[in-house]
Amino acid sequence: MRGEATPRLREALEDDIVSGRLKPGQRLDEVSLAERFDVSRTPIREALIQLAASGMVEIRPRRGAFVALLGPRALIESFELMAEIEAACGRLAARRMTPEDRAAIEQSHAGCAAAVAAEDRETYYAENARFHAAIYAATGNRVLAGEAQRHQRLLQPYRRLQLRVPRRMDASFAEHEAILDALLKGDGDLAAERLRAHVLVQGERFLNLITALQDEAEAVARVG
Amino acid sequence: MRGEATPRLREALEDDIVSGRLKPGQRLDEVSLAERFDVSRTPIREALIQLAASGMVEIRPRRGAFVALLGPRALIESFELMAEIEAACGRLAARRMTPEDRAAIEQSHAGCAAAVAAEDRETYYAENARFHAAIYAATGNRVLAGEAQRHQRLLQPYRRLQLRVPRRMDASFAEHEAILDALLKGDGDLAAERLRAHVLVQGERFLNLITALQDEAEAVARVG
DNA sequence: GTCAATCATCATGTATGCAAGATTATAGGA
DNA sequence: TCCTATAATCTTGCATACATGATGATTGAC
CATH class of the missing domain: 1.10.10.10 (Winged helix-like DNA-binding domain superfamily/Winged helix DNA-binding domain)
Incomplete structure (x- = not known):
């Protein structure tokens, strides 16, 4: 082996x-x-x-x-933590991103745009993850980027469900655009604000789905 | 057993x-x-x-x-991450802390004051940890508080060294006072700003000591 | 028929055994 | 004397064995 x-x-x-x-x-x-x-x-x-x-x-x-x-409370708290981590990444990325970082962010943003146009949720899901990961990397702080990545993966099973919400993909993309705008302006506080809201709104919209997931998961737990 | x-x-x-x-x-x-x-x-x-x-x-x-x-780079990045986490805690604590949370923060602050008066670094070290932990708890977010606690413990071996810096204890206490002031005013952004600076300044002052620590640790690694 | 108690079964937690890679010591050559 | 190659030793990584606590099944009582 x-x-x-x-x-x-x-x-x-x-x-x-x-x-x-x-x-x-x-x-x-x-x-x-x-x-x-x-x-x-x-x-x-x-x-x-x-x-x-x-x-x-x-x-x-x-x-x-x-x-x-994750129960409802842990889920809310995790999204709040994620929002703060992403906000921190945005603050630092706006100040520090290199031209390569910027290119990577714009490229994944373009990928998101294509997925929205094609109404392809799976692709949007993947490109969205790349967009956020590109922002983490642009902080130039590998420890922070690692933590951000870890928490994103932790919430991934729940995020996936979240994309079922109608019109969420378009709204998400519009928020990305605003985030990118703030980053390109080099406005760290604005980027942080918009990233925080972007993640928090996911958590909030998401609450509607929690109960359904909970039941589903518990059923699985009972059977398997 | x-x-x-x-x-x-x-x-x-x-x-x-x-x-x-x-x-x-x-x-x-x-x-x-x-x-x-x-x-x-x-x-x-x-x-x-x-x-x-x-x-x-x-x-x-x-x-x-x-x-x-932790090498110099990882240390800087870890302190930066810690600064952002503490800032997030401050933001949320200012908005949400209960009277009990507030009492706990003020109590540990008083403990810090006593340690400064007595010029007792070990006690200050312990009370300082309690002060920060009380702020984490005051966020009402257990997931966030847990992460903050974990990172604080991760940096603890290095922080301990940091208190050897002359006059650092008095400066630290003055910063605590400003943080507490912002928290009591309920000004989340100000508390965040001050907590971030409080942690970052530790990291910066700290850099002077890194080389010494590095050598010491490597010597231990070679011997042990 | 339902509930409770006891017992059988099973999974986890820890100990022990074994193989392979890493470290160190040794011997040989330059 | 120093460097290199080789061999012995040690430590890790995985497999296997065993004990204890948890799970659930069965039996008995009400």
Whole structure:
């Protein structure tokens, strides 16, 4: 076997969670996972512990690991934290972004525009993630960018659902335009303000969907 | 043995790192730790993995675990992240703090005042941590408060050193007073601004000490 | 028929064993 | 004497084994 197993397992499980193949609340049985990946329980456990530390998995002592299921309160608070992190990124990016950073942001913004025109939600979803990631990178602060990326991935399972909201894609794109405008003007405070609102509005609109998700996830948890 | 070993080990190791008993760069040998805590390598490994995920420990594949040693760049970036998180906490705390939150903040501020009067750096160090923690709690956002706490602990080994800077304690206290003033006025933007500056100035003054720390830590790494 | 208590089963948490890569020591040559 | 190559040792990473607490099934009582 080439390379070590644990990092590969962590990435595979994280991808399954972020992409929604593993749903919030779902049980993660060590033995089943060990069989599925054809390894012993040891590297599975180590991968689960890492995911738990990053918040993607919840480990209840003696009761097993579950895909993290954020309740309404935790979800609101997480979006608020995300809003503040994004605002910080916007403040710093406006001041520091290099021409390359700027090009990357504009390119992903163009990708978003194309997705809106094509009414392709999956593509918009992906390009939106790139747009935000480009802003993180433009801060020039790798520690901050890493934290921003981690939290974005944490909320990804919930964001995906959020795009089902009617007209949300157009509204999101309009907000992106305003954010880009502030960044290009070099107005850090304005960029921060607009990014914060952009994320917070997601969280708010999103609350309508929480109950539905909660029920769905709990049903999965009961069955699986 | 009552309860599980891993959480206890994680806490013990984290305390050793935060308190400075284990120094940045120091090697963490699994076998030695297992003997010291009288457990097998398994729970030691799991505790180290958790600490690595939170950033307190660095695990280099096949080469072992080390107490995280932040280079100059990572340190600057970490302080900048901390400044933004604290600013966010200040913004929200100013708007939302309850009378109990306010009492807790004022109480720890009084503790800081006493420590300054007594020129007791260790006490100031502890009360300062309480002051900041009280602001985190006053946001009413547990997720945000948790992140703030985690990052504060991450930087604690370096902060401790920082208090050696002459006159820093008095300056720090004066800044606290200005922060408290903004919070009591309910001016979130001002509190954010002052908290950001308060943390950033620590990071800046701190740079003078980095080289010394780096050398010291590397010497430890070579010996230990 | 419902509920409670006991017991069987199962999963987790920890210990131990083993293989492979990393580190260090040693021996040989320049 | 110094450098290099090789071998011994040590440590990590994973597999396996075992004990304890949790889960749920079955039996008995009401």
